[in-house]
Amino acid sequence: MPADAGTTSLVVGSPVGALELVADRDALVAVRFDAEGPVDDGAPRVHPVLAAARRQLAEYFAGERTGFDLPLRPDGTDFRRRVWGELALVPWGTTTTYGALAARLGLPPGASRAVGAANGANPLPVLLPCHRVVGSDGTLTGYAGGLQRKAFLLHLEGVATEADQGSLFEP
Known part of the structure; x- marks a missing residue:
């Protein structure tokens, strides 16, 4: 910018x-x-x-806030802004999928890739919680800040990731 x-x-x-x-x-x-x-x-x-x-x-x-009350003005196409608007509605401590976001936007099946691309272009990560979007099988996929950050943010919000589930079965 x-x-x-x-x-x-x-x-x-x-x-x-x-x-x-x-x-x-x-x-x-x-x-x-x-x-x-x-x-x-x-x-x-x-x-x-x-x-x-x-x-x-x-x-x-610090674990003292579950939402943000800030004036936000992300710059992007109308489609991207629609996706980012949906991100703002994903509650703290939960996840959704790219496909579910596409469906909520009234997009046809298969639009999850376009939603994923818009998610990856989110200029306000954390505030517009793109870290709460996971793959259709629950795995952590793509995050502009890296998957370690995505996992950290989800853990901060009390969300278990597939890595946590896998560790239940390790010796």
């Missing part, structure tokens, strides 16, 4: 690594994994949307 007078960012630490939070005027527009640059020291003189996002993410990672 090109920087302009209305765009500002902040790097915050988290259990999944440094996150860059990007605001444009009155809304959060991106959360980026593997952020580079100095991590915010908690200074109070920060864009109000970034300050709210920093606080709410810290609460989420």
